[in-house]
Amino acid sequence: GENVEQHPSTLSVQEGDSAVIKCTYSDSASNYFPWYKQELGKRPQLIIDIRSNVGEKKDQRIAVTLNKTAKHFSLHITETQPEDSAVYFCAAIPSGNTGKLIFGQGTTLQVKP
Amino acid sequence: GAGVSQSPSNKVTEKGKDVELRCDPISGHTALYWYRQSLGQGLEFLIYFQGNSAPDKSGLPSDRFSAERTGGSVSTLTIQRTQQEDSAVYLCASSSRTESLYNEQFFGPGTRLTVL
Numbered sequence: 001g002e003n004v005e006q007h008p009s010t011l012s013v014q015e016g017d018s019a020v021i022k023c024t025y026s027d028s029a030s031n032y033f034p035w036y037k038q039e040l041g042k043r044p045q046l047i048i049d050i051r052s053n054v055g056e057k058k059d060q061r062i063a064v065t066l067n068k069t070a071k072h073f074s075l076h077i078t079e080t081q082p083e084d085s086a087v088y089f090c091a092a093i094p095s096g097n098t099g100k101l102i103f104g105q106g107t108t109l110q111v112k113p
Numbered sequence: 114g115a116g117v118s119q120s121p122s123n124k125v126t127e128k129g130k131d132v133e134l135r136c137d138p139i140s141g142h143t144a145l146y147w148y149r150q151s152l153g154q155g156l157e158f159l160i161y162f163q164g165n166s167a168p169d170k171s172g173l174p175s176d177r178f179s180a181e182r183t184g185g186s187v188s189t190l191t192i193q194r195t196q197q198e199d200s201a202v203y204l205c206a207s208s209s210r211t212e213s214l215y216n217e218q219f220f221g222p223g224t225r226l227t228v229l
Contacts, residue, residue: 006155032215034217034218036220042222043117043204043220043221043222043223044156044204044220045220046217046218049215049217051215089155089156091156093215096169097168098161098163098168098169099144099146099161099208099210099215099216099218100146100158100161100169100172101146101148101156101158101218102158103148103155103156103157104155105154105155106153106154106155
């Protein structure tokens with residue numbers, strides 16, 4: 001079945017710096033890759049997603065890139081702010097028709113003011 | 114409108130007892146998912162409902178776990194004879210699935226289960 005690996009597990013950056021989180025997946029038939037942000041004690045919320053027919057997608061300070069050949073995708077956050085501090089999860093939908101998400105282990109991002 | 118809701122928010126139980134966790138999805142969402150989040154871990158898929166049927170139960174850890182959905186809406190996850198390793202946050206998510214299976218999944222706040 002699908003396996004998603006995420007790294008780093010923790011990331012600490014200075015406010016204003018960029019942060020990059022990387023994920024790899026195993027199922028070559030996967031073609032949808034969302035990223036969720038989970039603040040402490042709160043529910044996960046979708047921040048950006050990408051489909052396999054697109055190589056890059058941007059939304060203000062957040063961008064996601066996808067390399068289908070290498071089976072990896074990355075989240076890029078520019079000009080980080082303290083409110084970006086949270087746990088970020090990548091995910092993939094494996095082949096099949098359920099739409100279930102297979103998640104990475106999460107990255108705890110700390111943005112220091 | 115109202116988001117996904119779950120109850121109870123916290124549940125403390127003794128080993129061996131049965132527990133029921135409830136999920137109210139967003140109105141009109143046909144797809145419903147249960148996930149489990151253990152301390153410091155990612156989210157682990159448990160079961161998927163489309164309407165009232167569960168075509169994918171592959172993530173249920175053992176036969177002590179079961180779930181049902183009625184009226185295409187509310188879902189209940191039941192854990193029988195709870196064990197300490199069942200302690201986790203149980204999250205429910207719903208999705209409209211009207212156009213594709215890539216529609217956003219909206220998560221509930223979760224139920225934190227502690228088995229003593």
